[in-house]
Amino acid sequence: MSDWGGGYVTDVGYVAGYHPEQAPGHLALAALISGVACEIIERPEELSYLELGAGLGFGTTLLAASNPSWRVTAIDFNPEHVAAARAFAAEAGVGNVTFLEADLATLSDQPMAALVPEADVASLHGLWSWVSEETRAGILKLLGAKVRAGGLVHVSYNALPAWQGALGLQRVVREAGRRLAGRSDRQAAAGIGVARALVAAGARHLAADPFVKQLLERLSGAAPGYLAHEFMNAAWKPVFHVDVATGMAEAKFSWVGSARLYENFPDLMMNEAERAEAARFDDPLLFELIKDISGGPALRHDIYVRGARRLGENERNRTLSGVMLTLTTRPSRFAYEFEVPAGKANLHRGFYEPAVEALAATPQTVGALLARPGIEPGHANPPELAAMLVGSGQAMVVLRPAAGPLPALDRFHAAAARLAGRFDKLDRPIALASHRLGGGLVVPALELMILSRLVTEGAAEPALWARLIAPGLEAEQAEGLGKEIARILDERTQIWRLAGVV
Template identity: 45%
Template structure:
């Protein structure tokens, strides 16, 4: 390992992925649901977005292509990541995204930082708990200088106590892997094999079923670059939420809510006895600690704001009524028994099915959805409807309904397809840019391929199968993609 990484691995590039918690519209929605003013960016607003620790830049590329009037600045210290991201942006001819190579430990004091504009939205996905304290401190100094008043910040990290029982596992994988192999990907593979051997040999401290055997089985199915970046960093350190909030307070950032939208609804997150204990406290951070003690979730997403302006529930609801939603799944396949942190719950079929059907063909305003034909139930609670539909991934906010596909979004989607079809599994989750939604739409590489064919006027399943040299992909037929997914992707502005 070279020494410029400050303990973070630099010999294996990270994989490309889209994490919807990074979407500015979702971050603004989190603020609104928690009674804090934020505008969901729409139309041609000149929004500034900053991504810290961008890897190969896929999230920033998607946001740039979906929002031509935004300016995105994305930073990472690994030159292989920045070179890949710049090449991808050039191929898609995206001019509203800038990729900078810089180390957070020193960037705030570097003359390079002068050119970084103050941001309306900042995201840090998958970096905070993997880096050295010097880099964390540097991030806080950068946030202090680069978040505009009212700006919103997202951060995700491995959280305690969920990671507590797994800390021994991480340490044995990390330390043994480093002695057994050279490159980080080989190291993590060797470390996992060694840990599996110890589980089989009944090592006492690897016997907790919640933390080890089960986790090792799950790990074996994950991509090796992900595992290397998760397990092989010298400074890997899961954190308590209050400690992250204390660090961010150094940049005048105040915690607003959970990035997993559903977690902002206490009744969907905790049981009645857990809630009774939680509600003895007014302190929001204490409430979050009690939540973190109760639920099975190892990666936390949080949303902070610099200068929270509180709004009343009436103002929040009036704002949400004007928001537009579009479906992310086929309306007639909406499940009515759904998993939330507290367990399985039933959704009202007579409320949610008519709502979903009303927006099946095109995004619609929340006020119209609540008053759509056949909707039975509360029509005065937009927060719950939007929270459930968006929080469970059934719908996305649509920030420019009716605008069509968007040239930059289509260019990026084609480049994504061209690049990934060469090397990646066709069932791999990817994402497509959409001008109409103003964010990325999750889909598989196969669905992206079929969408592209449909856009070119080829909607024949056997023709598409011939192009791919296959009929079915692990049970998914091209016919079923054409029948169920293409209408959703068309309504979402991907076609």
């Protein structure tokens, strides 16, 4: 393997994906919930978005396609990724995204840095804890130079201490894998095989750790490219939130909160005794450390701002009341109970059921949902309502309530459906693009293929589509797929309408 990657995997490409935490509208909602002013939702048209380590560029291209007035820039040092991203954007007819091939370790000192515009929002997903110290320093320098005052940065990373029990797992996967296979995806698969054998043999530091067990279960269906980029990088290193925040502070960024919205609510993250310990400190970084030790996430999605404008509670609530939300799941499938680190979050049915019913008919502002007649006081306030609906993955922010479907997105969806057609599984997650949402709606690959056929062909033909989507299936399996397509059309069309996709 050549070494221009400085130990980062370069022989196998990454997988195409969309991560809603990276969307500016979502980040703006998270900032508001944490009491930091951000006008993206009120004025969504003028925005410069920057993604570092953009991989195949699916998410960046989707954001550009959904927001034609935005200027979108994406950087990656792997020419295979950049070439694929440019080809996809051209096929999808998206002109407001630029892909730059550059090494983030040194970019800020190169003449090419002049091509990176000032950014209102920057995002780095899956980069920070996978790259070297030198690259992290380069990233901080670039962010410091390019993110405007008031701008937001989203950074995700493998967090400590959640990963502490799995340090040995990653090491054995990488070390054993490198000795057993050539290409890094095969190395990851071989290394995971060794780790599983060690778990079966009772190796104490793997077998006894619940996080390792959970991780190995989750990895069984994972795409080979994902496994290579997760486990095979030389500099892979989970980090503490406080260390990321200290580095970001040197570049003048202050920590705002989590893009996983319910993580901003201590009651859902810690038990009473843990909260009491955390409450002894008014330093938010120490509070966060105690939260992470008490059961914080393995993958953190943090938001930083360069120059925070803190809002008073009334102003925050007033602004949040004007935010429009749409439902992303059918009411009959809405989960009123979901797992959180402190146990189970239970959404009070007396309050949330009518809210979900209202949302099933049309998008609603947070204020309108709270002002509905018969609402018992004390069950929710603007931040809690928005965080529970959106944070549970069952609603999304609507950036342009009045916007209808954008005809140009038909071409994006056709290109995305061709891309998804090359996936190894029809249930791999991907996303639909929406001008109304200003971002993507995460769906299985099959749903994207169906939507794309529906907008181009007009009438639905589930049995025929099943044969076209999966030509090699036996008659019985094709019949099953046809039924699944009919179910998706029945259950999801209203969600697509609400999201302004159709």
